[in-house]
Amino acid sequence: MKHLDEYRDSGRARALAAEIARAMTRPWRIMEICGGQTHAILRFGIGELLPPGLELVHGPGCPVCVTPLELIDRAIELAQTSGVVLASFGDMLRVPGSKTDLLAARARGAQVAMVYSPLEAVRLAVQKQDRQIVFFAVGFETTVPGVALAVREARQLGLRNFSILSAHVLVPPALRAILGSPQSRIQGVLAAGHVCTVEGYEDYEPIAAEFGVPVVVTGFEPVDLLQGILLCVRQLEQGRAEVENQYARAVRREGNREAKALVREMFEPVDRKWRGIGVIPSSGLALRPAWREFDAEARFALSTGAVEEPSECISGLVLQGAKKPYECAAFATRCTPERPLGAPMVSSEGACAAYYRYGRHHA
Amino acid sequence: MCLAIPGEIIEITGGDPLTRMARVSFGGVVREASLAYVPEAKPGDYVLVHAGFALQTIDEEEARRTLELIAQLGGAEEEGAP
Numbered sequence: 001m002k003h004l005d006e007y008r009d010s011g012r013a014r015a016l017a018a019e020i021a022r023a024m025t026r027p028w029r030i031m032e033i034c035g036g037q038t039h040a041i042l043r044f045g046i047g048e049l050l051p052p053g054l055e056l057v058h059g060p061g062c063p064v065c066v067t068p069l070e071l072i073d074r075a076i077e078l079a080q081t082s083g084v085v086l087a088s089f090g091d092m093l094r095v096p097g098s099k100t101d102l103l104a105a106r107a108r109g110a111q112v113a114m115v116y117s118p119l120e121a122v123r124l125a126v127q128k129q130d131r132q133i134v135f136f137a138v139g140f141e142t143t144v145p146g147v148a149l150a151v152r153e154a155r156q157l158g159l160r161n162f163s164i165l166s167a168h169v170l171v172p173p174a175l176r177a178i179l180g181s182p183q184s185r186i187q188g189v190l191a192a193g194h195v196c197t198v199e200g201y202e203d204y205e206p207i208a209a210e211f212g213v214p215v216v217v218t219g220f221e222p223v224d225l226l227q228g229i230l231l232c233v234r235q236l237e238q239g240r241a242e243v244e245n246q247y248a249r250a251v252r253r254e255g256n257r258e259a260k261a262l263v264r265e266m267f268e269p270v271d272r273k274w275r276g277i278g279v280i281p282s283s284g285l286a287l288r289p290a291w292r293e294f295d296a297e298a299r300f301a302l303s304t305g306a307v308e309e310p311s312e313c314i315s316g317l318v319l320q321g322a323k324k325p326y327e328c329a330a331f332a333t334r335c336t337p338e339r340p341l342g343a344p345m346v347s348s349e350g351a352c353a354a355y356y357r358y359g360r361h362h363a
Numbered sequence: 364m365c366l367a368i369p370g371e372i373i374e375i376t377g378g379d380p381l382t383r384m385a386r387v388s389f390g391g392v393v394r395e396a397s398l399a400y401v402p403e404a405k406p407g408d409y410v411l412v413h414a415g416f417a418l419q420t421i422d423e424e425e426a427r428r429t430l431e432l433i434a435q436l437g438g439a440e441e442e443g444a445p
Contacts, residue, residue, distance in 0.1 A: 001369070002409065003426060006426075012430075012433050015436045035365075036366055063365075089414070116415060117414045118414065118415075119397065119415055142365040142367065143365070146415060149416070153382075192365060194366075194418065197367070197418045198418055223433065246429070249421050249422050250367075250421060251419075256418060258401075258402065349365075
């Protein structure tokens with residue numbers, strides 16, 4: 001496939017890996033933000049191509065993983081409410097809440113519909129006028145424009161039975177929180193390509209400057225990842241901390257103007273709790289008052305209490321790059337994709353699932 | 364969840380800019396996608412599709428430049444499977 005196969009070519013990958021080795025005079029530690037990148041790194045064995053001094057640590061870019069237990073519990077509560085159908089991306093169905101998950105709740109009669117696009121949830125609302133359809137809006141900046149358009153379409157169609165439960169999260173505030181932590185060991189960052197396709201990368205420029213950390217906007221294929229790493233290593237070796245764009249075929253500095261304009265018109269930043277990490281100021285998005293009629297939290301009376309994480313799960317440390325999945329005592333024993341303790345073992349973007357799936361049970 | 368795949372626009376359907384849809388081919392597998400956020404996209408263009416929405420048109424010139432930069436490193440001539 002064009003625009004994919006070229007970036008999976010082994011010759012190019014080896015040339016880039018050799019160049020990284022040539023450029024390095026000392027060890028470096030780089031975080032890739034996006035869970036999709038983490039999976040590609042493990043799937044294609046990128047770690048084996050890299051010189052031994054280069055450590056990749058995995059970031060928080062797995063929206064399913066960082067969705068707090070309380071919100072998953074609220075989604076389950078909605079699905080169990082008479083007359084309500086909860087529409088969700090498939091990725092969310094097996095993520096454990098405090099007591100159960102959406103799939104298990106569905107087996108016991110809760111109404112859960114799996115959708116590929118938020119527009120499908122709107123179509124469902126058109127078809128089932130006697131039901132309230134709630135879309136579980138999980139995702140980073142990449143996913144928000146689609147949800148915005150779905151809500152807009154619901155208003156245009158005059159639908160009174162469509163709303164969203166927003167769990168949307170934003171990368172820059174989380175990156176600030178991670179880099180600003182006294183325990184941070186991150187020297188360079190690969191920014192998530194598709195988040196920047198929407199939002200651009202202007203927001204990362206003050207972050208690179210403030211923390212003295214190079215940020216390279218990077219794609220998802222092996223050649224993209226290796227080129228992103230090379231650009232990052234060159235900056236580190238030269239003592240630079242700038243924002244560079246490896247993924248120029250899909251990312252412009254200003255992002256997608258149309259998408260950003262609609263998202264800003266409809267959503268506003270709110271403080272959001274990240275599972276395993278805690279509350280990060282202005283790191284989530286909620287519908288603005290003019291659109292609140294489509295906010296499930298305004299439409300339904302939902303539980304509000306906080307819930308505790310299972311004590312054995314170290315997902316917060318994994319999501320901040322402080323620990324590798326195999327450093328968890330429960331990894332691959334008491335925590336597996338079939339019986340997960342935490343979300344990173346379930347999600348197709350979770351670091352624990354990637355290490356489990358590709359057989360990395362040790363360093 | 365931020366997975367987005369490049370595909371070629373085969374045919375554009377739908378009227379006003381915010382409801383414009385397309386049939387997009389991903390190596391022969393054809394799916395519908397909204398073109399609301401890529402108003403300039405036309406048949407034959409490659410777009411990056413995420414959850415039913417085209418998020419950006421692939422910039423062919425930038426793609427060529429990226430591959431050229433890598434070719435300058437040498438070693439890129441050994442084409443093959445990963």
